[in-house]
Amino acid sequence: MENQSVKIHPQKDKIIIIMGATGTGKSRLSIDLATRFFPSEIINSDKIQLYRGLDITTNKIPFQDRLGVPHHLLGEFDSELGELTPLEYRSIASSTIDEILSRNKTPVIAGGSNSLIHALVSDRYDPDSDVFDEDDIEPLLLSANKLRYDCCFLWVDVALPVLYEYLLRRVDDMFDAGMLDELSEWFESETELGSLGERVGIKKAIGLPEFEEYFRGVGGNDSNxxxxxxxxxxxxxxxIKFNTCQLAKRQIGKIQRLRSAGWDLRRLNATEAFRAVLLSDSGMSSEAWEKKVVEPSVKIVKRFLEE
Structure with missing residues (x-):
């Protein structure tokens, strides 16, 4: 009998991807997994948080809340040098994944920019194709089973009415934390006060265009x-509140589009935890968050890593 060569396909590297609309707790879940269950390092996939500055306005996770977990591509780039394209993100994030794996840790990608996530994991990424174009789902259908990593997708989801209410409160909390002062310093540092010019990089952050007219007119002493x-x-x-809610709606639409195209997104319903937040002033309900989000996430990831 003639010997037949057997083609062996190299095993794909395993990565965890935490998705969800803005404000749904992606950063919190990534920290929970990294500090309590699986040795991990986190790679940011929020396209605005890639850039330095405006930490409150862009809602970057504070350093003290990272609990010693290494974070990558978070506030590392200067948007004055140009905007990072999805193709460039793909290259840089891929190199970062290799580095994390070399340290025998699990890469966790966390962020709300689905275009960056698609660019990173697609086997054959076409920078000229808009896979989120509503009229053509074919590119997503083709890419669903052609990912260059072995991906565990965790989708943290919150019912829109509850999420909207939470986002409105979060904007108020951001101003209480000093967002107005941060915006004031940013506008003062601009060469042309109040002029955003071309909106690239961090200049796309919600908060800047909305406050442009305000800072252009500050300084009068008349009561009027x-x-x-x-x-x-x-x-x-x-x-800001309206545009933040609209952003969340668009992000959820893109996630649902990925799922309908066959991407294996594991939905975690965090609505109960967020509803509890709105009913109290004590922050996220640990009990509801643990039960509805953390515990099922741990089971999913553990099974994924052991396969």
């Missing part, structure tokens, strides 16, 4: 000017 300034501030805050 003061009243106008307050009105502009209130309108800017309301615009």
């Amino acid at each position: 000017d003061t009243m106008d300034t307050q009105i502009k501030m209130d309108l800017a805050i309301e615009a």
Whole structure:
């Protein structure tokens, strides 16, 4: 009998990807997994958080809340040098994954920019193709079974009415934490006060265009000017809240599009945990978060890593 050569396919590297709309707790879950269950390092996949500055406005996880877990591609780039393309992100994040794996740790990709996630994991990425174009789902259908990593997708989901209410409160909390002062310093540092110019990199952050008119008009002493300034501030805050909710809706739409195309996204319903937050002033309900999000995530990831 003639010997037949057997083709052996190299095993793909395993990575964990935490997806979800803005404000759904992706960073918290990544820290929970990394500090309590699986030795991990975290790679940011939020396209605005890639850039330095405006930490409150862009809602970067504070250093003290990272609990010693290494974070990569978080506030590392200067948008004045140009905007990082999805193709460039693919290359840089891939190299970072290799480095993490070389340390025998699990790479965890966490962030809300689904275009970056798609660029990173697709086997054959076409930078000229918009896979989230509503009229053509074929590129996503083709890529669903052609990923260059062995991916465990965790989708942290919150019912939209609850998420919207939470996001409105979060914007207020961000201002309480000093967002207005941060924006003021940013506009003062610009060469042309209040002029955003071309919106690239961090200049796409929600908060900057909404407050441009406010900071252009600050400085008058007349009582009417003061009243106008307050009105502009209130309108800017309301615009931030509206645009944040719209962003969340778009992100969920893209995630649902990926799932309908065959991507194996494991949905974690965090609605109960967020509803508990809205009913109290004590922050995230540990009990609901553990039961509805952390525990099922651990089971999914453990099974994935042992396969």
